[in-house]
Amino acid sequence: MAAVGAAARSSRRGFGSRLRKLWSPIAETQGLARVMLVAGAVITFFFVVLALFGRWIAPYGFSQYQAGGHRFPQLAPPSGAHLMGTTVESDDVLSRIVWGAQTELKVVVLALVFSLMLGVPLGLLSGYFGGVWDRGLVLVMDAFFAFPPLLLAIVIAFLLGSTVSSSVVTAAIAITVVYVPQYFRVVRNHVISLREETYVEAARALGARPFRIIHKYVFFNVVQNVPVIATLNAADAILLLAALGFLGYGVQPTEAAEWGYDVQRALSDATTGIWWTGLFPGLAIVILVTGITLLGEGLNETINPVLRKRRVVKVVFPGKGTGRVE
Amino acid sequence: MSNSGTSLKTYALTRLALVVPMVLILLTLVFLLMRVAPGDPISAALGGHVPASVINQIRHQVGFDKPLYVQYGDYLWDIVRGNFGTTITDRRPVSSIIVENGGATLELTIAAGLVAITIGVVVGLLAGRYRDTWVDVGGRMFGIVAYAMPVFFLGFLAQLFFGVYLGWLPVSGQASPITQAFLPVHTHILFIDAIWARNWAALWDITRHLILPAMTLGIVIGGIFIRLVRVNVIRSLKDDYVEAARARGIGERSVVYHHAFRNALVPVVTVVGLQMALLLGGAILTEETFNWPGIGQTLVKYLENRDYVGVQGIIVVFALIVVFFSLVIDFVNAFIDPRIRY
Numbered sequence: 001m002a003a004v005g006a007a008a009r010s011s012r013r014g015f016g017s018r019l020r021k022l023w024s025p026i027a028e029t030q031g032l033a034r035v036m037l038v039a040g041a042v043i044t045f046f047f048v049v050l051a052l053f054g055r056w057i058a059p060y061g062f063s064q065y066q067a068g069g070h071r072f073p074q075l076a077p078p079s080g081a082h083l084m085g086t087t088v089e090s091d092d093v094l095s096r097i098v099w100g101a102q103t104e105l106k107v108v109v110l111a112l113v114f115s116l117m118l119g120v121p122l123g124l125l126s127g128y129f130g131g132v133w134d135r136g137l138v139l140v141m142d143a144f145f146a147f148p149p150l151l152l153a154i155v156i157a158f159l160l161g162s163t164v165s166s167s168v169v170t171a172a173i174a175i176t177v178v179y180v181p182q183y184f185r186v187v188r189n190h191v192i193s194l195r196e197e198t199y200v201e202a203a204r205a206l207g208a209r210p211f212r213i214i215h216k217y218v219f220f221n222v223v224q225n226v227p228v229i230a231t232l233n234a235a236d237a238i239l240l241l242a243a244l245g246f247l248g249y250g251v252q253p254t255e256a257a258e259w260g261y262d263v264q265r266a267l268s269d270a271t272t273g274i275w276w277t278g279l280f281p282g283l284a285i286v287i288l289v290t291g292i293t294l295l296g297e298g299l300n301e302t303i304n305p306v307l308r309k310r311r312v313v314k315v316v317f318p319g320k321g322t323g324r325v326e
Numbered sequence: 327m328s329n330s331g332t333s334l335k336t337y338a339l340t341r342l343a344l345v346v347p348m349v350l351i352l353l354t355l356v357f358l359l360m361r362v363a364p365g366d367p368i369s370a371a372l373g374g375h376v377p378a379s380v381i382n383q384i385r386h387q388v389g390f391d392k393p394l395y396v397q398y399g400d401y402l403w404d405i406v407r408g409n410f411g412t413t414i415t416d417r418r419p420v421s422s423i424i425v426e427n428g429g430a431t432l433e434l435t436i437a438a439g440l441v442a443i444t445i446g447v448v449v450g451l452l453a454g455r456y457r458d459t460w461v462d463v464g465g466r467m468f469g470i471v472a473y474a475m476p477v478f479f480l481g482f483l484a485q486l487f488f489g490v491y492l493g494w495l496p497v498s499g500q501a502s503p504i505t506q507a508f509l510p511v512h513t514h515i516l517f518i519d520a521i522w523a524r525n526w527a528a529l530w531d532i533t534r535h536l537i538l539p540a541m542t543l544g545i546v547i548g549g550i551f552i553r554l555v556r557v558n559v560i561r562s563l564k565d566d567y568v569e570a571a572r573a574r575g576i577g578e579r580s581v582v583y584h585h586a587f588r589n590a591l592v593p594v595v596t597v598v599g600l601q602m603a604l605l606l607g608g609a610i611l612t613e614e615t616f617n618w619p620g621i622g623q624t625l626v627k628y629l630e631n632r633d634y635v636g637v638q639g640i641i642v643v644f645a646l647i648v649v650f651f652s653l654v655i656d657f658v659n660a661f662i663d664p665r666i667r668y
Contacts, residue, residue, distance in 0.1 A: 032463065143351040146648055150607030155359060155641060158629050239476055243611055246478050247626055263479050267615065270485045271497065278486075282479035289474035297470070 037298030043291025051105040054098045062099035062257035065090035075269065078276055085276035087265065093276060097284050099257035103168070104288065107251065108237045110172035111179065112230055118176070119183025124214055124222065126184070127191030138188070141181040149178045149236075150243055157249040167252040171244055175237050186229060190222045228303060231296035235289045242285050259285050337660050345653055350402075352645045357401055360638045361394065368414060368634075384414060388635060410639035415631045420639030423624055429514025430500050431620035434543065435609050437536055441544025442605075443598065446551020451587055453552065454559025465552055472549025477608050481542045481615035488538060496535050498617040505531045539616040543608050547601060554597045558590040565589070592662055599655030603648050 050057060065072055072090040076082055084093035126134040144152065156174040164170045194200060195218075203213050244250035245260030253261055259281035266278025368385045385391050388411075389400055404411065410420035453465030489497035500506070501516055505528045512519050517536065520529035562568060563586045571581045610622030617623070621640060628636030 032458070139347070139351055140355075143348070143355050146348070146352060146603070146645070146652070148603035148607040148644060148648065150610060151641065151644055154610075154625075154629065155637070158632075158637065159359060159362075235474070239474070242476050243478070243607075246476070246611065247614060248630070260476065260478075263476070263482055267478075267482060267485070270482055270490060273486070273490045275486055278479070278482045282476070282482060285476055285479060286471065286474050290470055293470050293474055 033298055033301040035298075036294040037302065040291050040293070040295030040298055043287060044295055047101050047288050047291065048105065050098055050101040052102075054102045058095040058098035060092045060095040062096055063089075063091055063253070064095065075274055075277070084280045087262075087277050088269065093262075093280050096257040096262060097259070097280055100259045100262070100281065100284060101288075103251055103256040103258050104238050104241060106256075107168055107172050107175065107241050108234050110169070111175035111237050112234060114172060114176040115179040115183055115233075116226070116230070119180040120187050120223070120226070122180075123184040123187025124191055124218065127188035128195060128210065128214055128218065130192075134188075137184070141184050144177065145181040145185070149240060153178050153240055153244055154247060154249055157244055161249065167250070167255050171241055171250045174244065174249075175240050178240065179233055179237065182229070182233065183226070186225060187222050190225065191218055194218050194221055224303070228296060228300045231292060231299055235292040235296060238285065238289050238292070334660060338657060341653065341656055341660075345649060349646065349649055352649065353402060353405060353642065354398075356638060356641055356645060357398055360634055361397070388412075388414065405642060410642055411635040413628065413633050413636035413639070415628070415633045415636065418636075420636065420643070423636075423640065424621065424643055426514055427619060427621045427624045429516070430618055431609055431613070431622060433500070433515045433517050433536065434539055434612065434618060434620060435605050437540035438543035438547065438608070438612070439598075439605060441540055442547035442551055442601075445545060445548030446555055447591070447594070449548075450552040450555025451559055451590070454556040454563070454590070455582055455586075457560055457563075462556075465556065469549045469552035469556075472545055472552075475546055475549070477543055477546050477611045478615045480546060481539070481612060484538050484542050485616075495538050497538060499535060500619055501528070501532045501535050539612050539618055542615070543605070543612045547605060547608060550601060550604070551594070551598070555590065555594055558593055559586060562586045562590045595662065596655055596659055599651055599658075602651040606644060606647065 060067060072082065072086050072092065074086065074090050075088055076086045078085040078093075082092050082094065084097065086092055087096075122137065126137045153174040156177050157170055160170045160173060161167075164173070200213060200217050203217055208216070241250055241258070242260030242263070245258040245262075246264045248261070248264070250260060251258040262281035263278050263285075266274075266281070269275075269277045368381050368388065368390060382391075389397055392400070408421060410424070412419050413423075449465045449468065453462045453469075456462055485497040488495045496502070501509070505520075506516075509516065509519055509525060509528050510523055512522050516532045517529070520526075520532050563582070565586075567589075568581055568586050571585045572578070576585075606622075609620065610625065612618065613620045613622040614626055621643070625637065625640045628640065
């Protein structure tokens with residue numbers, strides 16, 4: 001009976017226990033790590049909601065300059081009608097913030113998916129098989145890595161600008177090119193150290209094929225690192241997107257609202273003391289990036305055993321001590 | 327002693343030799359990126375108003391009518407000779423752009439670098455030393471917010487507050503027009519030129535222009551340094567030699583200042599060097615924000631005009647700067663740390 005029960009349990013030990021295992025370090029966090037994790041998650045969640053339901057939250061469209069036949073005032077300070085004021089084009093600043101959240105999310109998710117799809121498999125194969133291809137790829141990736149990220153992204157956006165019709169996709173590709181080498185590096189180096197592990201060697205000795213080894217033994221060990229890097233990179237990617245927008249090579253103003261572009265437009269307002277056109281989009285960038293960074297740092301302190309601080313439960317052996325667990 | 331001397335020399339020579347393939351790959355990368363781009367660069371740069379004969383003539387001058395491999399060879403050979411091309415739109419040699427606008431960029435990046443190192447080291451050391459106290463939390467929060475702050479937004483805030491609201495500092499350009507007109511040019515670094523001419527009024531004017539851009543860029547980069555310094559301090563405070571120093575009865579003050587801090591700062595040298603790429607990227611944005619006449623702003627201008635030669639030349643120079651700095655940093659590290667050898 002017991003054996004049957006155990007077998008049944010082990011067969012059910014799929015998703016639920018794996019999820020619990022993933023969750024347990026998060027539940028064990030304490031102190032600053034927990035504060036960072038929760039604060040980061042709340043902020044990020046807030047912006048995700050803005051992005052997903054922006055259509056219903058935003059009072060106006062992202063480049064709407066009139067409603068009901070009345071043109072909005074130009075550069076009007078924040079008031080009841082326009083909570084964050086209006087821009088020189090009579091756009092409602094609040095609406096641009098809300099629509100901007102959608103743009104940031106779209107580009108960053110696209111860029112993350114692209115760079116994971118490229119970086120992780122390349123790193124796995126390159127690290128596992130080694131050889132000439134590995135050497136070549138490492139050289140090329142290092143060259144990309146050596147470039148100042150912003151410069152690389154600008155050049156890619158500049159070159160693709162005239163061919164790719166959607167500037168959202170252009171921006172996502174530009175950001176992807178910057179991050180692929182990072183994922184490649186991390187995954188490849190990890191795979192190289194794993195390749196020599198006993199259990200991988202055992203699998204190889206049993207006659208498992210390379211793809212099966214990568215799939216069954218290497219992949220899940222490697223991807224554990226990816227969420228932290230991906231979160232921290234997402235924060236970075238938003239800054240990069242904003243910088244591209246600021247320089248005029250990001251998302252085009254006709255296509256969507258983008259915060260970096262808005263700050264650039266606001267620079268000329270600053271000289272006349274108009275603060276609301278730049279302050280709000282800038283703050284949106286800062287808050288979102290801070291939120292995602294906190295989330296990533298919190299995750300890092302939770303998952304990374306070097307930084308992790310757990311509640312230590314002192315084990316007192318029965319009979320010798322008082323038996324109290326502190 | 328002599329043994330370690332030879333191995334340092336070996337290391338330096340090997341490292342130097344490795345620069346060649348690195349530079350070659352970077353240059354090839356730039357070439358491929360600029361050439362695989364669809365469309366005709368020359369007509370893109372000159373717009374639709376120029377007759378075909380002129381376009382063909384310029385295409386011939388730039389060498390875009392030759393086969394690709396010949397162009398590649400010419401491109402490499404030109405770079406070896408220090409010729410980075412002549413821009414299509416305003417026929418300016420890229421090398422003179424580097425000399426004339428590079429001074430402004432150098433002035434900005436050096437000043438910003440000093441600000442960043444000061445902030446990063448001081449706050450980072452304190453945060454690491456007083457780990458988990460309010461100093462640490464404050465320092466880390468400052469680090470995170472400074473990291474999350476786009477340079478151009480901090481610049482916007484600084485312009486608004488110090489430039490417009492308080493009216494203390496100028497928010498645009500490298501110097502007043504009158505200073506620029508009368509200051510004799512020696513180095514293109516106005517700060518040094520003013521000292522050279524012993525023109526103290528000009529020096530004051532230039533410093534006032536420098537404060538906001540340098541602080542803006544410095545604070546943002548400094549936020550990154552804080553994290554690194556802090557982590558290093560925490561790590562070295564946990565190290566055995568610190569424990570050993572404590573066990574020998576050395577006062578806590580001395581342990582922290584002489585043993586932990588010093589060792590914590592060694593890896594920072596590397597990291598500061600690695601941030602060179604970040605500093606250059608930040609400089610582009612800062613120059614654009616404060617209308618600073620450096621290489622970054624020039625690059626943006628050529629990007630807008632779709633001037634392929636100008637863009638390519640400036641990017642090549644940036645790439646070479648990054649490689650050069652990584653080389654210098656590796657040398658410095660090898661010099662400090664005898665374990666770094668091939």
